[in-house]
Amino acid sequence: xPGNIWVLAEHWRGKVSEITFEALALGRDVADQLGSKxxxxxxxxxxxxxxxxxxxxxxxxxxxxxxxxxxxxxxxxEALAQLxxxxxxxxxxxxxxxxxxxxxxxxxxxxxxxAINFCKNVRVVDGKIEAHAVLYGGKIETKVAxxxxxxxxxxGPGARLADAGxxxxxxxxxxxxxxxxxxxxxxxxxEFIEPEAGEVDVTQQDVLVAVGRGxxxxxxxxxxxxxxxxxxxxxxGSRPVIDQGWLPPSRQIGKSGMQVKxxxxxxxxxxxxxxHVEGMRGAExxxxxxxxPAAPIxxxxxxxxxxxxxxxxxxxxxxxxxxxx
Amino acid sequence: MNLLxxxxxxxxxxxxxxxxxxxxxxxxxxxxxxxSESDDHALxxxxxxxxxxxxxxxxxxxxxxxxxxxLFTALAKGADRALKVDAGEVAQLGTRALADLxxxxxxxxHNLLPVDLILTGTQAIDDLDGLMxxxxxxxxxxxxxxxxxxxxxxPARRVASVVKEYPGGVRGRFEIDLxxxxxxxxxERPPRYVPVAKVRAAMKTQRIETVxxxxxxxGGTVLAEVKSxxxxxxxxxxxxxxxxPEAASARLCGILAERGLV
Numbered sequence: 001x002p003g004n005i006w007v008l009a010e011h012w013r014g015k016v017s018e019i020t021f022e023a024l025a026l027g028r029d030v031a032d033q034l035g036s037k038x039x040x041x042x043x044x045x046x047x048x049x050x051x052x053x054x055x056x057x058x059x060x061x062x063x064x065x066x067x068x069x070x071x072x073x074x075x076x077x078e079a080l081a082q083l084x085x086x087x088x089x090x091x092x093x094x095x096x097x098x099x100x101x102x103x104x105x106x107x108x109x110x111x112x113x114x115a116i117n118f119c120k121n122v123r124v125v126d127g128k129i130e131a132h133a134v135l136y137g138g139k140i141e142t143k144v145a146x147x148x149x150x151x152x153x154x155x156g157p158g159a160r161l162a163d164a165g166x167x168x169x170x171x172x173x174x175x176x177x178x179x180x181x182x183x184x185x186x187x188x189x190x191e192f193i194e195p196e197a198g199e200v201d202v203t204q205q206d207v208l209v210a211v212g213r214g215x216x217x218x219x220x221x222x223x224x225x226x227x228x229x230x231x232x233x234x235x236x237g238s239r240p241v242i243d244q245g246w247l248p249p250s251r252q253i254g255k256s257g258m259q260v261k262x263x264x265x266x267x268x269x270x271x272x273x274x275x276h277v278e279g280m281r282g283a284e285x286x287x288x289x290x291x292x293p294a295a296p297i298x299x300x301x302x303x304x305x306x307x308x309x310x311x312x313x314x315x316x317x318x319x320x321x322x323x324x325x
Numbered sequence: 326m327n328l329l330x331x332x333x334x335x336x337x338x339x340x341x342x343x344x345x346x347x348x349x350x351x352x353x354x355x356x357x358x359x360x361s362e363s364d365d366h367a368l369x370x371x372x373x374x375x376x377x378x379x380x381x382x383x384x385x386x387x388x389x390x391x392x393x394x395x396l397f398t399a400l401a402k403g404a405d406r407a408l409k410v411d412a413g414e415v416a417q418l419g420t421r422a423l424a425d426l427x428x429x430x431x432x433x434x435h436n437l438l439p440v441d442l443i444l445t446g447t448q449a450i451d452d453l454d455g456l457m458x459x460x461x462x463x464x465x466x467x468x469x470x471x472x473x474x475x476x477x478x479x480p481a482r483r484v485a486s487v488v489k490e491y492p493g494g495v496r497g498r499f500e501i502d503l504x505x506x507x508x509x510x511x512x513e514r515p516p517r518y519v520p521v522a523k524v525r526a527a528m529k530t531q532r533i534e535t536v537x538x539x540x541x542x543x544g545g546t547v548l549a550e551v552k553s554x555x556x557x558x559x560x561x562x563x564x565x566x567x568x569x570p571e572a573a574s575a576r577l578c579g580i581l582a583e584r585g586l587v
Binding site: 264 | 338447462471488491558
């Protein structure tokens with residue numbers, strides 16, 4: 001009898017994360033191929049009620065403990081390891097998000113199990129789990145076989161549609177189980193720090209002109225500002241531009257920044273690393289300008305050009321202005 | 326403060342990546358290696374802490390193409406020591422095996438202990454079989470936190486206050502007991518620039534300490550087998566607008582106008 005497929009049910013600030021539903025949909029596909037079941041593991045403190053949203057799982061394993069109130073990777077991995085030693089799942093799917101990152105690696109280390117990160121799909125081949133992982137900032141895809149069970153799979157966003165992992169029905173079985181965790185922990189959560197309100201809210205814009213490393217320098221941001229003004233939008237950026245201090249953090253798009261769904265997302269000099277794509281893949285129309293024809297941004301864009309950004313920008317600005325009259 | 330930064334070389338994705346003839350790895354003859362970006366931030370954060378609080382800063386890496394450049398650059402920026410683990414054929418080692426090697430080297434001493442903070446990047450673009458920071462933390466029995474953008478040690482209390490990123494611009498403050506392993510996402514400031522002349526000077530006046538790779542109990546952990554590599558399928562790929570920049574921008578302007586976006 002093959003082991004079940006576990007999904008670590010990520011939740012944050014009282015809400016089940018979208019990636020949990022995506023992982024449940026993926027986990028169910030894998031379990032179907034393997035002839036086993038998908039089960040959700042809900043760890044936390046005072047969040048038992050969230051189990052009702054996890055009906056896509058055949059069963060929810062729910063563990064409430066004070067030490068699980070916020071995700072500390074060591075503590076979450078210890079709880080999961082204790083549960084996995086008891087029940088021997090075939091695979092554990094853990095989100096590679098800013099909330100959960102690190103849990104999967106530690107779990108695999110504790111269990112002496114395989115870990116495969118950056119998974120965008122998982123299949124069963126000859127009865128064995130094979131992961132499709134995206135490496136090198138999205139430039140290479142790999143097929144990876146696990147050498148030791150269980151295999152801990154780090155799941156990136158977008159592996160399945162979240163709606164495929166939602167269910168109107170509550171799960172058939174919810175088992176409340178206990179784990180043994182030390183009272184004193186070497187890492188202690190203190191507080192959340194809310195983002196400073198930016199002068200504009202990038203999530204509310206119809207048109208976003210996004211700049212990446214390819215914009216070259218702080219001075220060139222002005223070129224993007226001019227285009228944004230001509231298109232009636234605002235300028236935002238990917239992580240390197242924010243880290244350089246060329247744009248404020250309130251303008252960051254991606255995993256650590258904002259998730260946006262504008263009508264137009266113009267990506268200028270952005271390579272399209274998975275961490276960035278996570279924040280903008282829902283845009284209605286994506287246009288990418290990047291001199292590297294192999295840049296992963298072209299895999300998510302609708303239109304693209306390999307023109308030089310600095311040459312292209314003023315031309316487009318001029319033409320957009322002319323059209324506006 | 327005794328600070329240790331773990332550095333890892335990764336293929337530079339600005340360059341074209343080619344797949345080796347066996348189809349299961351990169352062609353390392355073509356790939357240009359560069360310091361992993363978040364490791365560069367970890368080094369910067371360590372340099373800032375050393376400037377603020379004094380103490381020693383050592384950098385440690387497993388041998389790889391271009392690693393000497395990265396180590397001398399770290400020395401030129403202000404690191405006190407640079408150590409390189411000579412592990413023979415290392416190009417094919419996964420992060421798990423690299424972490425085993427580095428942890429063993431740290432545990433063996435090499436005047437790296439006692440250490441207050443071990444810093445490394447949160448994640449590298451080739452961390453297929455695990456992340457460096459939690460693996461080293463696990464091996465050494467130290468607490469670990471990642472996606473960190475601020476570290477403020479309080480040596481008297483043997484703790485550090487760290488700020489990590491959550492989604493949507495939210496951050497969280499944690500207190501962590503020292504010694505600890507911290508995965509840095511971004512340093513408080515962009516990594517400093519160091520002129521080539523200064524790196525050359527470091528090459529003349531300073532040295533990299535070479536450490537023989539320790540023998541690992543199980544020969545290193547290899548638990549994931551890459552069966553094949555490929556470039557992403559071109560399904561759903563962008564329609565490319567060809568021609569001169571003038572023609573391309575005119576065409577794009579037309580597309581935007583059709584959709585009422587101009």
